[in-house]
Amino acid sequence: MRLFSKFGVLVLALCLSLPALAMSLEEAKQQLDTAKQSxxxxxxxxxxxxxxxxxxxxxxxxDAINEARRQEYSRIAAKHNIPVAEVEAVAGKKAVEKTPAGQFVRIGDKWVRK
Structure with missing residues (x-):
């Protein structure tokens, strides 16, 4: 019986922590535009x-956004049977191109305001 109660506590802790992790990513998504504009x-x-x-x-x-991107790039790479690095490179090129004027992009070793 003691094993089952420990297992129950573990399951409860996991269930309580998952929404917190999801909320963290959602909060990060909401704050991303502000952080970029700032x-x-x-x-x-x-x-x-x-x-x-x-x-x-x-x-x-x-950290939160990059972890979500890592997971999505891995999913796309597996789906199309291509290296993750290829997905990352295409996504990076598109992200830099789509960055609005006034926000920063990394070019070589320097940050440049578009």
Missing amino acids: GLVGETPTGYLAVVKADGNAREIV
């Missing part, structure tokens, strides 16, 4: 975001 976060040719200026919760936003 010059805290920028797009890179690697397909991932990076911190331009480490203020506020820029690192948490970048």
Whole structure:
């Protein structure tokens, strides 16, 4: 019986933590535009975001969005039987191209405001 109660506690803890993780990603998505417009976060040719200026919760936003991107790139790569690096490169090129004027993109080793 004791094993079942430990298992029940583990399941309950997992169930309570999953919505918190999902909420974290949703919050990050909502805050991403503001962070980009504020010059805290920028797009890179690697397909991932990076911190331009480490203020506020820029690192948490970048980490949450990049993890979601990693998962999506892996899914796309598996679906089309291509390397993940190829998906990342295409996504990075598109993200840099689509970045609006006034926001930062990484070109080589430098951050550039479009």
